[in-house]
Amino acid sequence: MTKELDKYDVKRKKKKDGNYVWTIQGVKDFDAKHIFDCGQCFRWREQPDGSWTGIAGGRIANIGFDNNILTIESLAGISTPKDFQDYWFDYLDLGRDYGAIKRKLSRGDDVMKSAIKGGQGIRILNQDLWETIVSFIISQNNNIPRIKGCTERLAKLAGEPLVVNDRDIDLGDMAPYNLPTPEKLAAMTVEGLAPVRLGYRARYLIETAQAVVEKGLPESMDDLGALCGVGPKVANCIGLFGLHKYNSFPIDVWVKRVMHDLYGFDEGDNKGMAAYAEEHFGELSGFAQQYLFYYIRETNR
């Protein structure tokens, strides 16, 4: 990964509060809205100036993008001089050539061409595996505002606090806490989690945390499937966002809608859809899914 770093001109400033600001020039195929609003994460919020503030991997940061210049401002949590190289470069997937991915996916596929046009700045974040597991167990049979609410309540109830020095930072509805560790969650009870209002997902979360404490984090799709509350859809999301399994193709109601409306599949034909992705998108299925997901949601909004 260090080699790909050379293609960017990176500058760093230290702020009074000890945190850092990085400016990265020459970033292509990047749009913060496309990235943070395409269903892969739930803890980033758009600011009035168009930048995004979020919590990930034990950090709070603000990210802005304009004129091929990416700005990352560290606000709280882990912040070292090398944090761009050590964390953000990989988190934002800056080593990947999205132009090449888009060209490949577009070839002979007019639906994909349109989808990519609408979400040209999408990137698949490299998220912390455990955070991804928790997030997507919460997401099942749930709507986005409630997923976000549950996530914040869970962080505040059981997560480690992140100290924010700058009082001007607007976290909105977000709580400056990390998501709880597997150990912390494993020791909790359904009654203890009641204030989070997870519904039946509370038990899934606790049982999965206990399994992780006992057997370690999952490493394969089979490991994922063995976790409580993780079925095909959630496993594909975690595989894609947390395990770098780019052949994953999470089929949710929106993707189902695209595959029906634009590719002609029967509504319930998940098997056919998955087979189509495997054959036509292959190792780029995850990227294809993100473009399609963003596209159908934008057109239905």
Place this chain on the structure above:
DNA sequence: CGGCAGGCGGTTA
């Protein structure tokens, strides 16, 4: 207000 949401687990045939 009811239907439904970025599904899953459990049961039944």
Place this chain on the structure above:
DNA sequence: TAACCGCCTGCC
């Protein structure tokens, strides 16, 4: 192994 049902909650 496929189809079906109930599930917490609260948004739309």
